[in-house]
Each structure stands twice: as structure tokens, then as C-alpha cells.
Amino acid sequence: MANPERFLLAGVMGWPVMHSRSPKLHNYWFEKYGLAGSYVPLAVKPEGLRTALRALPSLCFSGCNLTIPHKQAAMAIVDENDLIARKIGAISCVVVRPDGSLLGSNNDCYGFIHNIVQEFPDWRADTGPAVVIGAGGGARAVVYALAERGAREIRLINRTFAHAQRIVEEFGGPITVVPWQERHISLAGAAMLVNATSQGMVGNPPLDLNLAKLPQNALVADIIYIPRETALLAAARAHGNRTISGLGMLLHQGRPAWKAWFGVEPEVTPELHALLAATIPQSWQA
Ligand SMILES: NC(=O)c1ccc[n+]([C@@H]2O[C@H](COP(=O)([O-])OP(=O)(O)OC[C@H]3O[C@@H](n4cnc5c(N)ncnc54)[C@H](OP(=O)(O)O)[C@@H]3O)[C@@H](O)[C@H]2O)c1
Structure with a gap:
């Protein structure tokens, strides 16, 4: 299924961002679905958010996720926010549309x-x-x-x-x-x-x-x-x-993002759940 024309790209913008489990999740799906691509942590400070988001189309990114502290600020930068995002007042996902415009959505x-x-x-x-x-x-x-x-x-x-x-x-x-x-x-x-x-x-x-x-x-x-x-x-x-x-909420919110970015609706399987769970402390007492 690899696309010889294009290396698929997406990432998560946050500050800090290196704690994010999202790269492990999305890179698992690249591997599983046989797509040539990568999902990267993007350490973007608040003052750099506009430039970073606006660079996505030129860098051939399909989109990105947003985490703390960008979920609200990004709403004012993208070109359009969908209904659920407007209701919730925050976006967790940006999709680069074919014309290069940015659509904000919330998959939580x-x-x-x-x-x-x-x-x-x-x-x-x-x-x-x-x-x-x-x-x-x-x-x-x-x-x-x-x-x-x-x-x-x-x-x-x-x-x-x-x-x-x-x-x-x-x-x-x-x-x-x-x-x-x-x-x-x-x-x-x-x-x-x-x-x-x-x-x-x-x-x-x-x-x-x-x-x-x-x-x-x-x-x-x-x-x-x-x-x-x-x-x-x-x-x-x-x-x-x-x-x-x-x-599981974190894993499932990745599915509509993938569908919008890459046209594939990936599965959340017990194997994927276990893979991510293994990176997280089990108990509040740990
Ligand atoms: N699983 C997922 O995919 C997912 C998605 C989104 C969020 N989360 C998690 O959900 C949690 C909340 O995230 P958020 O984005 O909603 O945060 P947020 O917007 O900062 O809201 C924090 C909430 O916690 C309350 N709170 C903070 N300190 C408190 C205290 N000492 N006693 C009682 N209530 C307190 C706040 O109450 P006040 O209004 O009184 O400040 C507010 O209701 C985080 O742990 C986040 O990681 C998980």
C-alpha cells in the first residue's frame, strides 16, 4: 500500500511534547497498514504556533494533533473549525485540505x-x-x-x-x-x-x-x-x-484523524492497547 509519490507525514504540536504517547500510536498504524510515513513530536512554543501550523501544507504534512497549551489558541489560526470543535471550544486535530487550507476538529x-x-x-x-x-x-x-x-x-x-x-x-x-x-x-x-x-x-x-x-x-x-x-x-x-x-479514549480519537489525513480508518486492537499501556505506570501508587 506504500505510496511511491509521497511520504505521509503528521505529528503532534505541544509544549512540552516529548511525554506524548501519540507518536507510538500513529507509527504503529503506519507499520500495520504498510504505509510509508511518520508521525513526529513537534515541540512548538506558543509564540511559534501560527508559523508552525501555516507551514504544514508546504511541508506536505497531512495534518497534526494539538496538545497543551495549543488546543484553544489554534482555533483562531486555522481557516475553519467544525461544529463539534466550535461547541467544545477547543481543537485536538488539524487537517490540511487539498487547497492547503486548515480545518480544526475535536475527536475527544x-x-x-x-x-x-x-x-x-x-x-x-x-x-x-x-x-x-x-x-x-x-x-x-x-x-x-x-x-x-x-x-x-x-x-x-x-x-x-x-x-x-x-x-x-x-x-x-x-x-x-x-x-x-x-x-x-x-x-x-x-x-x-x-x-x-x-x-x-x-x-x-x-x-x-x-x-x-x-x-x-x-x-x-x-x-x-x-x-x-x-x-x-x-x-x-x-x-x-x-x-x-x-x-482507550486517547487511542480511539486517533481513528477519525487517520481517516481524514490518510483515508484509512485504523483499528484499536487489544495488541495496540497493550503496547501503549506498557509505556504507562499501572497504578497511582507506583
Ligand atoms: N484520554 C484522553 O484522550 C484525554 C483527553 C482530554 C483530557 N484528558 C485528561 O483529562 C484531564 C483533564 O484535562 P483537561 O484538558 O480537561 O484539563 P483542564 O481544561 O485544565 O480542566 C481541568 C479540570 O480539573 C479541575 N481541577 C483542577 N484542579 C482541581 C482540584 N484540585 N480539585 C478539583 N478539581 C480540580 C478543574 O476545575 P476548575 O474549573 O475548578 O479549575 C477543571 O474542571 C487531564 O488529566 C488530561 O490528560 C484525557
Whole structure:
């Protein structure tokens, strides 16, 4: 399948960027699908973002992913942002179109949902209330995705109430903001709990959440992927809940990017999951 005319290129722009697992993911797919190409970490400082993005077409890049701190700033640089990106207010992916213009998109919603559906094919968003903790970029993607999949009640909880309130005002729909101090009791009757804060990520303390009121049949998701099992997921597992980590979300969000860049929709297989997981500390205690 190698294309003799062209070496395929994409990358991830961030500052810092060398921690990113994306090159391992995308280069695995180049190998697997027999395409001549490479995906590289692009260490781009904020002041260089415009020049770097605008250079993509001349350098024959098909596009790039964006990570901290570029996800919002890039929206004002690209030529167009798709509807989901505009709703979420951040882009995670840039596609170079045939005319050299740049399209911004956000594949975090896709990644969040497809990770769950692959792991738990019987999961549905409308089986009961979902509790989402957090109101940053990741949480916005999660809330948008759940609402799109038909969730009928989303209880949104965030340390800073106003940030959650802003999401309700922008998104509308089945979202209710619950005050931070009521987070423990808000778990009563929930069918799903999602941590979309940075609490529990390596270097941060665990999310302060008592699971006593959470029904045992609720699915607990953490969008954090370093470590592989956060303290929240370990506690949920001990409580009897099904759990899912954020690594699969990261892997799945790469699929629509590949489809747009290279015309191939790659698979997330157990082998790929294990390959990436092996590069990440297993436990929050590690
Ligand atoms: N798996 C994936 O593909 C994927 C995709 C996106 C993000 N993520 C992960 O999700 C996490 C959040 O990312 P993000 O981009 O949404 O970050 P962000 O926009 O900076 O939002 C951070 C969130 O964490 C909350 N928070 C921060 N410190 C807190 C504390 N001490 N106590 C309680 N809440 C606190 C913030 O609340 P305030 O509003 O009060 O500040 C906010 O809701 C990161 O670990 C990131 O790596 C994973």
C-alpha cells in the first residue's frame, strides 16, 4: 500500500511534547497498514504556533494533533473549525485540505464514546443519570458526547461552579449543575460516573470522592490515562463497579484523524492497547 509519490507525514504540536504517547500510536498504524510515513513530536512554543501550523501544507504534512497549551489558541489560526470543535471550544486535530487550507476538529468526543462502546458493547447513555466531574476541555467533550448519545440526565459537578454553569448555558439540554460539596451524595442512583478533572493524574492527588452512594452496577470512567488505573478507578473496582480508563479514549480519537489525513480508518486492537499501556505506570501508587 506504500505510496511511491509521497511520504505521509503528521505529528503532534505541544509544549512540552516529548511525554506524548501519540507518536507510538500513529507509527504503529503506519507499520500495520504498510504505509510509508511518520508521525513526529513537534515541540512548538506558543509564540511559534501560527508559523508552525501555516507551514504544514508546504511541508506536505497531512495534518497534526494539538496538545497543551495549543488546543484553544489554534482555533483562531486555522481557516475553519467544525461544529463539534466550535461547541467544545477547543481543537485536538488539524487537517490540511487539498487547497492547503486548515480545518480544526475535536475527536475527544469520538474517542470517549468509542472506547466505552468497544469495551462494553451493551452500554447506553440513556439508561440512567450520568455524573460528570470537571468542567475543563476534557469534560466539555464528555458532556457533549453523552448528550449526543441520548443521555437524559447529566449531573455536572466542578470545583469552580461558574465553569460548570457556563457549560449548561452553552450546551443546554439535560445538564444540571450540582454544587461541589454535594458530589458524594449526587452519586445516588447514577448509572455512570466520569472523572474529567486532572485529579488522580500522576503528580496530582486523587479525586476526593466517596463512592458509598454509587450503585454497584454503575460504570465508572476516568479520562486520565497516566496512570492506567487512577485511585478513583481502583476504589470503584473494589466497590464492585465496572471501570474504564482514559487510554482507550486517547487511542480511539486517533481513528477519525487517520481517516481524514490518510483515508484509512485504523483499528484499536487489544495488541495496540497493550503496547501503549506498557509505556504507562499501572497504578497511582507506583
Ligand atoms: N484520554 C484522553 O484522550 C484525554 C483527553 C482530554 C483530557 N484528558 C485528561 O483529562 C484531564 C483533564 O484535562 P483537561 O484538558 O480537561 O484539563 P483542564 O481544561 O485544565 O480542566 C481541568 C479540570 O480539573 C479541575 N481541577 C483542577 N484542579 C482541581 C482540584 N484540585 N480539585 C478539583 N478539581 C480540580 C478543574 O476545575 P476548575 O474549573 O475548578 O479549575 C477543571 O474542571 C487531564 O488529566 C488530561 O490528560 C484525557
